[in-house]
Amino acid sequence: MAADARGGRHEGAVAIITGASRGIGLGIAERLVAEGAKVVITARKPEALAEAVEHLGGSANALGVAGNAADESHQDEVVAKARETFGGLHLLVNNTGINPAYGPMLDSDLDIARKVLDVNVVAAFSWIKKAVAAGLGDDAHPGAVVNLASVAGQGASGVIGWYGVSKAALIHLTTELGYELGPDVRVNAVAPAVVKTKFAEALYEGREEKVVRAYPMKRLGLPEDVAGAVSFLLSSDASWVTGQTLTIDGGVTLGGAL
Structure with a gap:
């Protein structure tokens, strides 16, 4: 079902979501x-982006820009198009992430390890630099950034190290930039546990009933669980609130599990 642009807490704001x-x-x-x-949304595949824009209510609400999130020229293009198309830029959500390695960390290929850091950390930093340089926020909508972290960054997992x-x-990037960019731009993060998406299927597919036993809330997360926290x-x-990481985990880390 398409989103309904009915107004609310973000009325008039322009957001980039990678x-x-x-x-x-x-x-x-x-x-x-x-x-x-x-919203200006990014992803690699133009067809998928076009479908997402339609889902969001079409060009009145959303613009899709295809490209590699770690490519600086793509980042420049997205920031420029956000301002040109919707008249400003106020919010940034660094959601892009990769996890091509599964298993003991010492089995990880070094080239893959470098790629993970480049996409998950360096690219996020670059997006923030470019958004701030372009004038993130204004008097009506102060600048704000949310980075998509993970409970895997808060403790050992044994399989996605x-x-x-x-x-x-x-x-830590969130903490440091929250300190450095105040008061003009707030920077926070969310750290979800397992959320039911294609990205996380390897962590629960075929054994969801067993996995959720470790969760006090007795279910895995849904995208809307994360979306509500990000919106806040x-x-x-x-x-x-700045420099903080909000854990969204159905209680799973309360018992020491990830």
């Missing part, structure tokens, strides 16, 4: 559009 043709990114886009924002290293780095952190309701 990796938003499906899953958590699309869920965040849906929530922001429903609360009045215009290098991904966790990258997310731990992203969490981007909004004026969180105007005194």
Whole structure:
């Protein structure tokens, strides 16, 4: 069902959301559009982006720009198009992430390890640099950034260790930039546990009933669970919150599990 641009806490704001043709990114886009924002979404595949834009209510609400999230020229293009198409830029959600390695960390190929850091950390940093340089935020909508981290960056998992290293780095990037960019731009992060998306299927597919036993809430996360938290952190309701990472995990880390 297409999102309904009915106004709300993000009325008049313009947001860039990376990796938003499906899953958590699309869920965040849906929530922001429903609360009045215009969104520029990115992903690699133009066809998937076109479908997502239609889902979000068409060109009145959303613009899709295809490209590699780690490519600086793509980042420049997206930032410029956000301002040209919707008249400003206020919010940034760094949602793009990769996890091509599964298993003991010492089995990870070094080239893959470098790629994970480049996409999950360096690219996020670059997006923030470019958005801030372009004038992120204004008096009506102060600048705000949310980075998509993970509970894997808060403790050991045994199977997605290098991904966790990258997310731990992203969490500290959030802390550091929250300190450095105040008061003009707030920078926060969310750290979900397993959310039911194609990206996370390897962590629960075929054994979901067993996996959810470790969760006090007795279910896995959904994109809308993350989207609500992201919307809050981007909004004026969180105007005194910066440099923080909000864990969204159905309680799973309360017992020490990831």
